[in-house]
Amino acid sequence: MLRLVVPALAGLALSASAALAGGAPCVTCYREAVHPPVYGTYHERVMTRAPRTLTHVIPARYETVTETVVVAPERRVWQVSLDPYGRRIGCWVTIPAQYETRHRQVLVQPEEIVPVAIPARYGHVAHPVLIEPARRAWVPVGRPVYKD
Template sequence: MRHRFWSALAVLAFSPFFVSSVSAGGRALSCYEQATVPPVYRTVQERVLVQAASNYVVKQPAVYSYQTRRVLVQPERVSYRASPAVYQTQYRKVQVQPASIGWEYRVIKGRNILCKVKHPAVYRSVGQQVLVQPASRVAVRQPAVYSHVKEKVLVQPATRQVVQNPAVYRTVSRQVLVQPSRTVWRPVRIRGCRY
């Protein structure tokens, strides 16, 4: 009902047939003047992004160590050495002349006497080389030769890890317009006007 009143009042104010009380010469029953109603704001809480989500990579280098290892420098070898034959001189008694009986003259008391004489056998010592050990090949073993070397070994491989940083938000307050400013007609109490 009140809305209709103000609408009717606005129509009359801007109507070409609307005349003031002065020009009409009548008595004013009520008076109104235009007034500006300020805008209405409301404070709202709003979540805003301060820092966007991001990620970065953390790299860990590989870890190495040194260890001593036994390595073969020269394998075992077998060579053969010739061993000459071994001889020994053995002596044996050899008959050079057998025993015999013969006739020979002897001078006995100034007289030539023919005597029958027995001659013993004649022997001689003769040396002879005899084989004690034949020629052969002797195996000569040379043991393997080893050495120790230091080598670099991997203890832990390199790693790569992605670390994520979540987005950061903040709650801020801001004012929003609920109703804009407007112009209205409001009653006035002045002398000469009834309200």
């Protein structure tokens, strides 16, 4: 009688595991698995410094000019003098012109304001982007799974 009981208990154990797997014998079994999210990288060109304009001032340039100017022009004057005998004698006398050398500053080039354009500076920034969110799925039992 013992020989009949052992095969009957083995059949009960198989039917219990089949019942846990959905009531039928498990031909292809699946289990629930969690797949992690998939991320990619998005590269973006960004401005790191805005364009700007600076002004460069070139100062005025002066030079010293030396010139000879007439202080008193040439002239003729009537001059009366006494001769050796005491008589008065009148003559026209030419007095030469008087000159002086003078120095003065002359503007050669006026002050200039030159605009200097500094272009914008650009760089690249990498942003992580979600391509596929995390998900739960049923996978075959023999297949490797990331996380339960």
